[in-house]
Amino acid sequence: MIHPLEPLVVRHTHRLPAPRGAAGQGGVAARQFDAVLMSVGFKLSAELLEHLAALAEETVIDTAVRTLDTVRTMAGDHVRHNTYFIDFPAHVPDTHAFWRQCVVDALGRGVDVTRLGDGAVDLLSLPAYGRYQHTYAEMLAAHRELIATAGDRLTVLHLGGAPEDEVADLYLALAGSSTPLGDAGLLDLAVLAGHCVDGPRPPTIPVRENRAVVNRARIEAGAAPLLDTVTDALRLACALSDGDVTLVQPTRFRSPSRRVRRLLLAGLDAVVSANPAKLADVSAHREAFKRLGERLHAHEYAARWPHAADVFAVARGEKQARSLDSRVEERLAAGDVLGAARLLESAPGRLFRALDRLLRACATDAERDALADAATRLAPEVSGRVLLSVREHLLNRARGSGSRRVFVNRLGRAWATDDSRSPLPEDARVRLMAALDAETSRRLPDPGHLLIDPDVLDVALPLSGRATAAGLGVLPRGSLSPVDGELLRFFVHWKQTKEPTDFDLSALMLDSGHETVGWLSYTALTGVEGEHSGDITDAPDGASEFINLRLGAVRGTYIVPQVNIFSGEGFEEVDESFFGFMLRDGDQLGRPFEPRTVRMKSELRGPGRVALPLVFIRGDDGTWRAKWLHVYLRGTPRRNRVEGNRVSVATLVRGFVERDHLTVRHLTGLMADRAAATTRWDGRSVPDGPVTYIGLERPDGLHPDSCVVTPENLRDLIPG
Known part of the structure; x- marks a missing residue:
């Protein structure tokens, strides 16, 4: 039986869930499958080829057809790539000569080419411009077959486990990721969460956007959501309305069913009842909470869930709940840097994100030392992603005047400006980087025999999907x-x-x-x-x-x-x-x-x-x-x-x-200190025993107990 989520596993892991079927003589079909795969830049691993060869021929053919569809889409070969110039890159004309020919062609067809007010020619009005002048088949006929070379890409597909196990493992990996997923990853997680809602759950779901997607699946399956902040409930409401769970873009909330309204209100009530200080988080998304309150008919349930009613009272300005940020700003305005830092100790992640500003605001070396002491003491309570993000930030703060700051928001929109910040004291910067490295190293697992593909060393750490x-x-x-x-x-x-x-x-x-x-x-x-x-x-x-x-x-x-x-x-x-x-x-x-x-x-x-x-x-x-x-x-x-x-x-x-980015080289350097052995992979031989392999492609022949990290699961390198 074919698992409907098999393509997700292939795309995310480059593993083909082990096809199931009657035993047979599928060797010829498997080799043909491998040959066709190679024509689109993929190949079966030796283990997968052997597994397929032991199955019935019809099972191998069915597997080949659906797998080819998946990998061709991965490479962009699922569409017809035509070109305007039929024999491109040969015989591409000079630009102005080409435009003149388009005008001549239009005049020959009796087309008025001076449609613009100033008499200029509008290229878009020319019949021969901007539209294919030949079919895809005609274009193919104008080109010779590809000359294959050893440098062509070959992405290896490896043998996976049972389909249901592969799907469950992928769900746990995405849901439990220590770094945010991209938009495509969140969509895939939503599909997986719906399928795996009754199966094993990840021990933790540290990324709030991931939690919102999982919570939607739980609610749709009739289970209670997992909430521990008021913002978790807001993100869940966005997910239920097919909105933006990152809360960057406003969501048009739908009117939920009575059951969902009660689940959300009960969840909010439980969160605030357990810790009333969490009401302070409402102000960051005041307008969204106000609109959500209208959809939940919160006033109708105020007597039953009074703490949930407080959430919307804060959003409407009827109840005060000062945010941590406002209290920190008040201390900084008064020049009390260490007082601001003490407030932030209740939220260590925010303290680390504010370190640069706090260090620049310190008036004396004693204040800077006290701030560095606090950061070192609190480092074990900060997520690995934040530790590494701050480490990268401090790495780039060594640059002098004249450098550029690059900003990229969560949507991917970028801009750059001159860096006008005053420099950080070098001793404080170096001390903090050493403390961050020590804490990161403490969290990294013992790799045993560390096997490294040198080509992966300059790959940036995926601190955000x-x-x-x-x-x-x-x-x-x-x-x-x-x-x-x-x-x-x-x-x-x-x-x-x-x-x-x-x-x-x-x-x-x-x-x-x-x-x-x-x-x-x-x-x-x-x-x-x-x-x-x-x-x-x-x-x-x-x-x-x-x-x-x-x-x-x-x-x-x-x-x-x-x-x-x-x-x-x-x-x-x-x-x-x-x-x-x-x-x-x-x-x-x-x-x-x-x-x-x-x-x-x-x-x-x-x-x-x-x-x-x-x-x-x-x-x-x-x-x-x-x-x-x-x-x-x-x-x-x-x-x-x-x-x-x-x-x-x-x-x-x-x-x-x-800009210098923190790369795999940084983490492998920290891991090498505790590795039993560290080897640079030569592209040919692999050790006999288990290894921790980090590279761009998983090599054939690794011991089955090896830990393998490639770009597909590079996020696993980021400690929790």
Whole structure:
């Protein structure tokens, strides 16, 4: 029997739940399955291939069909990637010559091309512009077969356990994650929570957004929610209304059933009854609580649940409950820094987030020493994610004047500004970093034999799932990864929902001083560096654009791919949109899109009208590396173009390039101090006994009792 959530397991873990069926001679079908998988950049592990070979042929074929659908979607091969210029990247015309030809074609058809008031030609009015001039099949016929090389991507699929066990394990891993999940992760958790609501529960659910998703599943199954703050109830109400459980965006609350109203009010009453001080949390979301109170008809139940009634009285301003923040601000305004710190000791996480400000407000070394003492004493009570976030912050506070601060909100919108803060005292900064490292090291498990893939060391720690887009080969914001290949090809695909939508793929080239060298876009189809595949302006059935770059010919130090929304629906409104890049050897032929050459494919789901997935950086030795951004710029409502956002993009890129992110290297360094042995994996042999393996891909042949950490579960490295 096929488990309906099998695709989720494959996407999140690169494990195929062990197919079940009658024994048989499935070896030939299994090898054929493996060969087809390799054509799209995937491969069966030796153990999985052996398992399939022992099953009946029809079971193997059924497994192959549904697994191929899943992995092709992971790589972006589930859609037809056509190009405007049929034999791209060959024979791409000069931009202005192409435009002139479009005008000539329009005049030949009797089209009035001077529709604009000033007599200029509107490209969008030209019949030959922005629309495919050939079918997908015709485009395929114009290209030769892909020349396979050893450098093509092969993502290994490993054998999983029983389907129900794999689904339950994935649910426990996501629900119990010590770091927030991204939007796609929360959606997957919601599906898993509904399926696993009657099964095992994670020991703790430290992330409040995850708790809201799990609580919704519990309520829909008739169970009581798990609440320990008033904000938990608010997040749950948002989840029940399909709203934003992060509370960043306002939610239009639905009118719940009587049973749900009673569960929410009873939960609020129990929380406040146990700790009336928690009423202070209401003020942070006063308006949302007021709207929720109206939907819950709280006044009707005031006698039964008086403490819940107090929540909404505070929201309406009828009852006072001073927040911790207001009391802290009062102490700071009076110059009582240590008094403010003592108040924050009741919320150690907030104290750590305020350390920079408190240190700058200290008037004497004695005050700074007392603050450092308090932080060191309270470190064991702070989550590992906060410890590491503060450690990264302090790492970047060593920079002097002239540096840039980069801000990225929870939605992924980014901006940069000059850093005007006064420097931190170096002795206090170093002392605090040492204390954070000591506490982090204490929490890390004994790894035994630590086996490390060197390519993972510069991957940024996933301190928030919102710093990573959903997709294949995607790394957290700030990660650095090598780029090996002669040809770099970007692609974007989108499919509009209702109105005509025009996404424009562009690549901006910057020099070492972040000044513009040039760009490729629909306004510059060719250049020294490469070619653009042509502008598509309407995507009712989906559309794709490509940029082909010869890395050896690139002028400058930085390549910044970007997706601009020229018109129509936003990234979160279209039916589908994703970006990615491929790497090829210089003489490697093939179609414009070849899934086995795809190194990264990420979903484009964010605010703003300009997406910046990553930046490519040339080193002093001429080699290239990618630094992952996953950010969005606000842009303008219409007509966003690379020419119009060059300055803002360059400013943001400079801020990201200058910033140091805490990486896997930091944690493996702390773990190595207690490891029985530490080995850098050579890509070939693996130890015979159990290991703690940390790398980009799980190698074949690891001992079954090994602990394996790859980008798919990198969050497991973050101590609780």
